[in-house]
Amino acid sequence: MISIKLFPMVGEFAENKDAAKEIRLLQIVPALDGKEEVVLDFEGVNSATQSFIHALISDLIRKYGNEVLDRISFQHCNETVRKIIGIVVDYMQEAE
Amino acid sequence: MINMKIHLPNSAFLGNIDAFLRSFDMSDPTKLEITANKKWISIHPLVLAMVAALGSSVSPENIDFEKLEAKSKHYIERMGLFKMLGLESGITMIEHEPAGRFVPLAKITNTAELSSIITEIVPLLHLSPAQAEPIKYILSELVRNVFEHSLAKDGAFMCAQYYANSSTIRIGIVDTGVGIKKTIDASYSTGSDLEAIRLALTPGITGTTKRIGGTEYNAGAGLFFIKSIAKVSRNFFVIYSGNAMYKLLRSSRATKNIRLYSDPFDDRHSICNDLPSWRGTAVGIDIALEPRQEFSLLLDHIRKIYMNAISEQKKSRYRKARFI
Numbered sequence: 425m426i427s428i429k430l431f432p433m434v435g436e437f438a439e440n441k442d443a444a445k446e447i448r449l450l451q452i453v454p455a456l457d458g459k460e461e462v463v464l465d466f467e468g469v470n471s472a473t474q475s476f477i478h479a480l481i482s483d484l485i486r487k488y489g490n491e492v493l494d495r496i497s498f499q500h501c502n503e504t505v506r507k508i509i510g511i512v513v514d515y516m517q518e519a520e
Numbered sequence: 521m522i523n524m525k526i527h528l529p530n531s532a533f534l535g536n537i538d539a540f541l542r543s544f545d546m547s548d549p550t551k552l553e554i555t556a557n558k559k560w561i562s563i564h565p566l567v568l569a570m571v572a573a574l575g576s577s578v579s580p581e582n583i584d585f586e587k588l589e590a591k592s593k594h595y596i597e598r599m600g601l602f603k604m605l606g607l608e609s610g611i612t613m614i615e616h617e618p619a620g621r622f623v624p625l626a627k628i629t630n631t632a633e634l635s636s637i638i639t640e641i642v643p644l645l646h647l648s649p650a651q652a653e654p655i656k657y658i659l660s661e662l663v664r665n666v667f668e669h670s671l672a673k674d675g676a677f678m679c680a681q682y683y684a685n686s687s688t689i690r691i692g693i694v695d696t697g698v699g700i701k702k703t704i705d706a707s708y709s710t711g712s713d714l715e716a717i718r719l720a721l722t723p724g725i726t727g728t729t730k731r732i733g734g735t736e737y738n739a740g741a742g743l744f745f746i747k748s749i750a751k752v753s754r755n756f757f758v759i760y761s762g763n764a765m766y767k768l769l770r771s772s773r774a775t776k777n778i779r780l781y782s783d784p785f786d787d788r789h790s791i792c793n794d795l796p797s798w799r800g801t802a803v804g805i806d807i808a809l810e811p812r813q814e815f816s817l818l819l820d821h822i823r824k825i826y827m828n829a830i831s832e833q834k835k836s837r838y839r840k841a842r843f844i
């Protein structure tokens with residue numbers, strides 16, 4: 425299992441889509457391709473934009489199918505972050 | 521040759537901004553003439569950001585800024601308009617507290633500058649963390665739209681102001697890029713600026729792809745979220761691009777439950793499609809600080825509408841059985 429701490433890379437307001445894309449391509453995708461489970465640790469992140477979460481996870485759902493959600497866990501998410509992740513996860517599954 | 525002309529009126533806020541927008545003359549983009557009401561100038565940050573954006577494409581020697589006589593001229597100085605245009609105002613003023621409740625005009629051209637403004641906006645506007653949440657959200661999404669879609673060489677121009685009487689934060693974010701129609705037309709064929717604005721405000725529609733769910737980088741949700749934040753705040757939201765403007769009108773405080781709609785034309789709104797053509801996109805938004813609905817509750821509403829919209833978009837593409 426690989427735990428990825430987001431706060432050091434994105435700060436307390438996660439809005440940088442370029443950073444999200446980099447985390448996805450350089451850390452999440454290699455871990456998933458290596459058959460690892462991934463924990464995205466949001467400790468210290470107080471809020472996020474839908475665009476950030478979309479850039480972080482939407483392409484994973486599209487490429488690996490929604491089964492990828494069995495291999496990714498979201499940790500230490502406050503209510504706002506939880507809901508934004510929920511919106512993105514839901515609309516990506518509805519769209520596919 | 522006729523210069524570009526802007527007149528700073530006595531009053532221009534989102535509710536009555538139509539007259540200001542109609543007064544533009546953008547005949548010659550190399551010269552700018554700015555005049556102003558002689559008694560009092562009271563204008564929304566959107567107006568200031570538009571003047572700054574327009575003026576920034578003109579060299580200072582080609583800007584004729586009429587000497588301000590209005591008693592409120594210090595406001596224009598304090599918001600940094602002269603500085604942004606590279607002009608001397610000739611206005612002397614005693615600086616009050618350095619962190620009054622406003623964000624002066626800023627030009628944001630990259631992620632580092634955006635991050636810096638997002639950090640500064642909280643103390644500058646004296647916001648609590650809960651009040652700051654939607655403001656930071658709006659700023660990030662709108663400025664990133666400029667970076668990603670506008671192709672504006674000068675980036676985004678923004679400023680914001682707290683208004684004590686209405687307990688609102690008013691924000692203007694403007695670019696002089698390609699405009700919404702050109703961006704949306706990359707994937708959809710729209711017949712007008714207004715139609716492009718309508719699509720841009722619809723959840724799940726992005727100019728980057730026709731695919732439902734968007735690309736890896738864009739979902740087509742940003743402007744819908746922002747309009748929804750304004751709607752729940754029961755306040756104005758204005759978006760102006762090309763010759764069209766869409767204005768979300770205030771909702772009555774008497775209405776207990778606010779409904780969100782995926783089609784912006786279902787909201788209480790007004791439109792114009794015969795304005796002087798703005799080369800780029802200008803957005804103004806008012807957010808009430810109190811009474812405030814929890815941001816997370818707003819997300820529940822958004823989720824519901826968003827899912828319905830995606831479902832409808834999918835259904836609209838279903839092929840029908842052919843009965844012969």
